Amino acid sequence: MYRYTDFDHAFLAERNAQFRAQVARxxxxxxxxxxxxxxxxMNGLYLQLHAYMLRVAIPYGTLSSAQMRQLALIAxxxxxxxxxxxxxxxxxxxxxxxxxxxxxxxxxxxxxLHAIQxxxxxxxxxxxxxxxxxxxxxxxxxxPYAELLRQWSTDHPEFQFLPRxxxxxxxxxxxxxxxxxxxxxxxxxxxxxxxxxxxxxxVGGGLGRTPMIGKVVRDFLPAADLLPYVEAILAVYxxxxxxxxxxxxRIKITVHExxxxxxxxxxxxxFATFRTRYDGSDQxxxxxxxxxxxxxxxxxxxxGDVDAARRDPVxxxxxxxxxxxxxxxxxxxVTVSLKAHGATPGDATAAQMRLLADLAEDYAYGELRISHxxxxxxxxxxxxxxxxxxxxxxKAGLGxxxxxxxxxxxxxxxxxxxxxxxxxxxxxxxxxxxxxxxLKLEHEVGxxxxxxSGCINACGHHHVGHIGIxxxxxxxxxxYQITLGGDATETAAIGERAGPGFAYDEIVPAIERLIRAxxxxxxxxxxxxxxxxxxxxxxPFKVALYGDEGKRDAA
Amino acid sequence: MSRAFTPKVLTGNDLRSGEAVYLAPGGAxxxxxxxxxxxxxxxxxxxxxxxxxxxxxxxxxxxxxxxQLGRHGPEPVHFREAFRTxxxxxxRHGKQESxxx
Numbered sequence: 001m002y003r004y005t006d007f008d009h010a011f012l013a014e015r016n017a018q019f020r021a022q023v024a025r026x027x028x029x030x031x032x033x034x035x036x037x038x039x040x041x042m043n044g045l046y047l048q049l050h051a052y053m054l055r056v057a058i059p060y061g062t063l064s065s066a067q068m069r070q071l072a073l074i075a076x077x078x079x080x081x082x083x084x085x086x087x088x089x090x091x092x093x094x095x096x097x098x099x100x101x102x103x104x105x106x107x108x109x110x111x112x113l114h115a116i117q118x119x120x121x122x123x124x125x126x127x128x129x130x131x132x133x134x135x136x137x138x139x140x141x142x143x144p145y146a147e148l149l150r151q152w153s154t155d156h157p158e159f160q161f162l163p164r165x166x167x168x169x170x171x172x173x174x175x176x177x178x179x180x181x182x183x184x185x186x187x188x189x190x191x192x193x194x195x196x197x198x199x200x201x202x203v204g205g206g207l208g209r210t211p212m213i214g215k216v217v218r219d220f221l222p223a224a225d226l227l228p229y230v231e232a233i234l235a236v237y238x239x240x241x242x243x244x245x246x247x248x249x250r251i252k253i254t255v256h257e258x259x260x261x262x263x264x265x266x267x268x269x270x271f272a273t274f275r276t277r278y279d280g281s282d283q284x285x286x287x288x289x290x291x292x293x294x295x296x297x298x299x300x301x302x303x304g305d306v307d308a309a310r311r312d313p314v315x316x317x318x319x320x321x322x323x324x325x326x327x328x329x330x331x332x333x334v335t336v337s338l339k340a341h342g343a344t345p346g347d348a349t350a351a352q353m354r355l356l357a358d359l360a361e362d363y364a365y366g367e368l369r370i371s372h373x374x375x376x377x378x379x380x381x382x383x384x385x386x387x388x389x390x391x392x393x394x395k396a397g398l399g400x401x402x403x404x405x406x407x408x409x410x411x412x413x414x415x416x417x418x419x420x421x422x423x424x425x426x427x428x429x430x431x432x433x434x435x436x437x438x439l440k441l442e443h444e445v446g447x448x449x450x451x452x453s454g455c456i457n458a459c460g461h462h463h464v465g466h467i468g469i470x471x472x473x474x475x476x477x478x479x480y481q482i483t484l485g486g487d488a489t490e491t492a493a494i495g496e497r498a499g500p501g502f503a504y505d506e507i508v509p510a511i512e513r514l515i516r517a518x519x520x521x522x523x524x525x526x527x528x529x530x531x532x533x534x535x536x537x538x539x540p541f542k543v544a545l546y547g548d549e550g551k552r553d554a555a
Numbered sequence: 556m557s558r559a560f561t562p563k564v565l566t567g568n569d570l571r572s573g574e575a576v577y578l579a580p581g582g583a584x585x586x587x588x589x590x591x592x593x594x595x596x597x598x599x600x601x602x603x604x605x606x607x608x609x610x611x612x613x614x615x616x617x618x619x620x621x622x623q624l625g626r627h628g629p630e631p632v633h634f635r636e637a638f639r640t641x642x643x644x645x646x647r648h649g650k651q652e653s654x655x656x
Contacts, residue, residue, distance in 0.1 A: 027571070033611040047616055049639055050649040051573035080648055095648065098571050344645045415635060416643035424638075426645045476633055 001064055001367060002147050002292045004112040011155075012109045015116060019043050020102035027099060042122075044115025045101055048419050054093045054101060055118040056108060060128035060146040060170075061089035061370040061377075065357040068368055070111040072353035078104050083353070085338065085346040087372045087410055087461055088167070089127045090118055094417055116154060121162045123153035123234070129171040129178045130371035133295060134333050134379035136325035139189045140197040142172035144290045145226055148282065151289075152227055159234055163241030164249035166234070167206075172197070174490065179372060181205045181214045181492035182464060184251045185233060188490075190220070197223050203233060203263065204255030207458035211494045212252040215260040217267060225275060227282045232270035236263065296365035301384040303330050309387035317443065318390055318401035323381075332386060334364070334378040335371070336393060337400040337408060341437035345411040345429050346374030355396050363389050372461075373410055375403060406441075406448040406515065407433040410461055414454025414471060415478075421454035423471025423478040424504075428452055432508050436515075445515055448529045449488065464488035466530045467514060468495045469507065480507040482514075484541055485533045496538060498545055510545055517544030563600045564591040564629050565607060566639070567617035574650070575639040576614055577629075578603060584614055586650060588640045589628035594619070 004012075019039070026036040040046075044055040056071075063071075071091055075083045078100045079093040086092055096104060108114055117124055126146045133141040149168060153159060159166070170187040171178040180186025186202035199221045205214025221229055233251075240258065242248040248257075255263050310316045323332040336356065339345050348356070356376055360368045363385045369377035381389060393399040402408050409432065412418065414425030429452055436442045451465030455472075462468030468483035479501040486495030502510045515529075521540055522532045533541065565578035569586075576584040577591035585591065594600035600619055607617040621632040631637045642649020 029612055033570075033615045047568055047573055049635075050575060050642055051568075080646070094643075098573070347645075415638055416645055424644060426643070430645065473635075478634065 001062060002059075002112075002143075002289060008112070008151075009109070012114055015043075015114075015155075016102065016105045016109055019105060023098060023102055038120070040101075041119040042116070043101075043105065044118035045096075045098075046119060046419075048094070048417050049415070050417065051095045052098060052101070053417065054096045054104060054115055055086070056091045056093070056113055056115045057118050057125035058085075058089050058091060058113070058370050059150050060126060060132065060143045061130045061372075062128075062132075062143060063368045063370065064111075065361045065366045065368070067111045067113055068353050068357040068360070070107060070113070072350040072357070074104055074107055075353065076350040077107075082347050082349045084344070084413065085348065085370050085374050085376070087374065087412070087459055088125055089130075089370050089372055090125055091370070092413070094413075120160075121164050121166075122160055123149075123156070123162075123166045123168060126150050126153070127167070127169045127178060127183075127372060129173055129176075130369040130373075130377050131177060131324070131333050131379065132172055132369075133293060134326055134331075135173050135175075135177075136327050137175050138173040138327065139191055140172050141293050142170040142187070142189055144286060144293050145187065145223070146170050147289045147293075148227065148286050149230065151285070152230075152282075159238065162234070162238055163243045163254075164246070164251075166237070166251070168230070176488075176490040176492070177371075179461070179464065179488045179492070181490075182207050182211075182461070182488065183214065184237075185230060186214050187226075192220070192222065199223060199226065201229065201233075204252040204260070205492075206250050206252040207461060207463045208250070209247060209456045209458075210250075210252065211458065211463040212256065213492050213494060214252075215255060217260060217264050224283055225271075228274040228278050229267070229271050231274050232267045235270050235274075236266045240266075296367070296380060298328055298331065298365075298380065299382065301330055301382040303383040312387075314394070314399075314401070315387055315390050318399060319386060321401045321405060321443075322403045323386065326380065330383055332381050332383050334381045334386070334389065335403045336376040336378065336398050337403050338375050338398075339402055339408050339433065340397060340400045341402075341407055341433040342430050343433075344426050345409050348376070352396060352398060355392075355398070359389060359392060373408065375408070402442065404447050404449075405443065406445055406450055407436045408449075409433060410449075410451040410465070412453050412455075412459035414452075414460075418454060418459075420457060421471070422456070422473040423454050423480065425452045425454040425460055425469075425471055428469065428471070428480065428504070428507055432511055435508050435512060439512070441515065441519075444525070445519065446525065446528055448515070449486075450511070451486075461488060462486070463494045464492060465495060466528075466533070467511060469511070472501060474501065478504045480504070482507075482510065482545065484514075484538055485530065487530060498538060498542055500546075513544045514541055517541055560595070560597040560600075561621045561632070562623060562629070563594045563619040564588065564622040565594065565600070565603045565617060566591070566620050566636075567607065567611075567614040570611070570613055570615050578607065588622075588631060588636075589625075591622070591629045593622055593624055593629040
């Protein structure tokens with residue numbers, strides 16, 4: 001894992017001291033709210049419906065046990081004993097007091113964490129595949145590149161006032177778990193002729209009010225050219241991006257309006273210049289960073305016990321849904337579900353965070369990951385340890401066997417917290433998960449991604465859910481639109497709107513009808529909801545939602 | 556014919572805690588919607604908003620929200636404002652934490 005250098009520590013200490021003074025000046029009246037607002041946003045502090053919210057970056061979703069314990073301590077000392085993990089691998093504290101925030105930032109700095117550039121029109125937290133460095137299907141660990149991008153983009157003087165926010169995601173695997181096609185820049189690792197890591201560069205993806213699947217701007221970029229090429233994209237965007245209209249300011253609109261060929265031309269021209277300015281120090285830095293991402297000293301353990309444990313159906317169901325193949329045969333990647341039926345998706349109490357930190361230390365070489373799907377991952381667990389780990393998770397209420405299933409719902413904070421929201425998301429997710437649990441259907445249903453956003457900004461990724469739910473305000477009443485057929489992976493697709501929205505108390509029954517229709521329609525259990533949708537189109541699902549009216553609509 | 560003015564309350568968030576607060580008659584800020592001053596005159600409501608926006612020393616992000624007179628003083632009209640008088644629906648946090656029930 002990356003450890004902060006003296007430079008990193010000094011930089012953060014100075015920034016935090018500056019913010020402490022800014023808060024003091026705001027509280028004594030020397031700074032007006034207008035002056036203070038951009039300063040607090042630069043440090044990740046938002047004002048929400050009921051309180052301030054501090055958004056802390058978890059770069060590429062990687063945490064050490066020590067960092068997780070510090071997140072728990074902050075939740076307990078300065079918040080209400082919990083934190084909310086987000087779809088951008090951040091953690092949000094929902095109840096900090098303004099005067100406490102400088103202390104919180106200092107506490108974060110103690111363990112090499114910060115809230116810089118978690119807001120504003122800057123390069124935001126660089127996200128990555130949450131299985132990075134562990135996945136069996138991976139070309140190489142993408143996190144050194146993500147860390148290089150983090151260091152380069154943090155406080156980059158040219159990119160502090162971009163036309164709009166800018167999100168970069170990177171994956172080292174052909175199976176895209178980082179939603180790279182829905183980011184401003186998506187970096188998908190490929191191999192060059194000699195087998196060395198290179199990148200396919202995708203640009204102009206994004207969700208929100210105008211969802212777009214990103215386009216390939218460069219199908220092959222040598223890894224050594226990453227920074228000059230990303231810099232070229234940002235420079236082109238910084239010049240061409242629409243500053244006249246907030247809703248047209250993201251790079252996806254620039255790419256859409258200019259066309260990908262024109263953007264490519266401009267980027268390549270800038271790149272040709274920028275590349276000559278790089279003297280190789282970025283590669284020296286990358287080599288240093290790479291050393292800190294060396295895999296842990298894996299301990300080989302015979303896996304015999306696991307097969308016996310499989311006779312326990314509870315363990316077996318959990319192992320089926322919550323573990324995936326590791327790069328080593330004797331290890332597995334464990335996803336700990338933060339989606340217990342009826343719980344708030346992505347929330348973890350301080351006690352749960354501490355337990356996860358302990359478990360990571362006992363079974364996963366002290367490393368944890370946060371996924372954009374709002375779960376916690378123990379990336380390297382010896383398969384022999386799975387039964388013991390599972391027993392300890394169960395005891396703490398963290399043993400829910402639903403990863404990838406219908407109740408593993410992504411939900412943004414929605415109108416329970418967010419000042420931008422137009423409807424609630426969390427209670428819809430809670431009630432839907434409880435209903436699915438009561439039906440005992442979700443294991444039969446299999447893979448099904450349901451994603452809920454409480455407004456058009458789409459933090460809940462509803463556009464790329466197999467079933468997406470968008471909460472809106474229709475004439476002063478909460479109303480929920482359904483989209484179908486979205487896909488967040490390497491075969492990314494934007495879901496199609498099914499038809500008129502549903503009232504708050506109608507949305508859970510509507511989703512149940514969709515799920516039952518799928519069970520009736522599928523050719524075999526191997527045909528997932530998304531596969532069935534792609535085979536059949538929206539027609540039969542609209543009928544399930546709207547009855548005969550849906551049939552007419554589908555005709 | 557001009558449209559009838561929907562009564563308003565002036566609301567914002569407390570600078571220190573971020574809690575939702577409302578302008579009460581006499582100019583003090585209260586955390587209770589029912590204690591807010593119901594502004595029935597448009598010009599007066601705009602004036603209150605201008606005054607509060609000009610000096611956000613204690614309360615920030617001020618705006619006028621639709622309200623109506625209820626049994627216990629002004630009540631919110633829109634569900635967003637109703638949520639602000641209680642807190643989130645997933646935990647008993649915010650104003651509902653300390654409310655008598």
